[in-house]
Amino acid sequence: MRLELVRCELDPPPNFKGFLCLKYLNLQQVLIPPDDIECLISSCPLLESLTLSYFDSLELTVRAPNLKYLILEGEFKDLCLANTPLLVAISVAMYMTDDIAEHFEQSSSCNFDKFLGGVPKLERLIGHIYFTKGSSNTSAATRAPDLQFWDENFSTDCTLRQLKTVKLTDVSGVPHEMKFIKFLLEHSPSLEEMSITPSLYVTEGRLNMLIDLVSFRRASPQASIVFIHEPA
Numbered sequence: 001m002r003l004e005l006v007r008c009e010l011d012p013p014p015n016f017k018g019f020l021c022l023k024y025l026n027l028q029q030v031l032i033p034p035d036d037i038e039c040l041i042s043s044c045p046l047l048e049s050l051t052l053s054y055f056d057s058l059e060l061t062v063r064a065p066n067l068k069y070l071i072l073e074g075e076f077k078d079l080c081l082a083n084t085p086l087l088v089a090i091s092v093a094m095y096m097t098d099d100i101a102e103h104f105e106q107s108s109s110c111n112f113d114k115f116l117g118g119v120p121k122l123e124r125l126i127g128h129i130y131f132t133k134g135s136s137n138t139s140a141a142t143r144a145p146d147l148q149f150w151d152e153n154f155s156t157d158c159t160l161r162q163l164k165t166v167k168l169t170d171v172s173g174v175p176h177e178m179k180f181i182k183f184l185l186e187h188s189p190s191l192e193e194m195s196i197t198p199s200l201y202v203t204e205g206r207l208n209m210l211i212d213l214v215s216f217r218r219a220s221p222q223a224s225i226v227f228i229h230e231p232a
Contacts, residue, residue, distance in 0.1 A: 005030050012036050018043025028053040034060065079115050087119045088162070093128040122160055125184075126167045159187050166194040172202050173209040182216045191220040197228040 002024040009031040022044040028051070032040075041050065042063040050067055052060075055074035062070070063083040072079070073093040081087065116122070166184055171177055184194065196213065198206050210227055 002026075004028075010036070010040075012040060016040075016043070018045075020045060022047055024049045026051040026053075034058055038063070081115055081118045084119060086121060088121055089124040089126075090119070090122065091126040116158060116160065119160070121162045123162050124165045125163060128169045159189065160184070160191075161188075162190060163188040164190055164192045166191065168195070169197040170199045171196050171209070172199045173205050173212075178209070178212055181213065185216045185218045185220075185223065187219060188223070189219040191218070191223040193224050193226060195226040195228060197230060200230065 001019065001021045003019065003022055004024075004026040006028045007030075010027075011032070016039070018040065023046050025041070025044065025047060026049075027037075037052070037058075038061055041047065044064070046066055047064045048066055049069040050062070050064065051071040052058075053071075053073040055076070057075050057077050059078040060072075060076065061080040061082050065083050066086055067084050068086050069089050070081075070084070070087060071091045075095050076092075079092075163184070166188075168181070171181075181194070181196070185191070198209060202209070206229070213225055213227065
């Protein structure tokens with residue numbers, strides 16, 4: 001059973017009990033309260049594929065024990081995968097405004113362990129970060145805040161044992177991006193390939209970014225880093 005909704009408003013009734021046979025859910029530009037999104041997801045026990053597109057400043061907790069494929073696109077302030085043990089593929093396209101970047105810097109609840117710590121079967125991770133309003137150059141993104149954040153918020157037991165492929169695009173090389181890449185390399189013992197495409201707006205810093213990348217320790221002996229250079 002599939003459900004696709006595009007450019008509409010969804011207001012589930014108070015006695016809504018979910019779609020017990022739904023396996024595929026795709027919501028694009030749908031007006032729905034965040035709590036109702038979480039309720040809708042958790043009330044579909046057979047859900048295997050979830051796509052959420054064009055949501056603004058969303059704080060989302062996903063509880064879907066049978067979910068295998070997750071696609072997210074929009075502005076997300078907080079993402080938590082609370083019960084997703086079967087996830088094998090995640091694609092996240094995040095639009096990073098100045099407000100969102102400031103939130104990630106200041107919020108103590110921004111714990112990435114909530115996002116990747118509960119996906120033991122993850123095999124493929126695709127990430128896109130689109131900076132808007134100059135946030136990659138003028139906001140909190142370029143400042144070098146306390147990078148102990150990563151050590152404090154990532155559990156040392158968080159190992160992505162099944163992760164084989166990582167694709168990151170529009171990478172600007174800011175401190176938290178590089179720390180995240182370093183974490184993935186150090187905690188993915190089965191990783192085969194990580195491809196990184198730098199942002200078109202990053203020109204002078206590409207060489208330094210590449211030097212840092214090849215210096216990172218890799219938990220997987222067969223892991224290769226593919227640095228994709230696209231002329232500006």
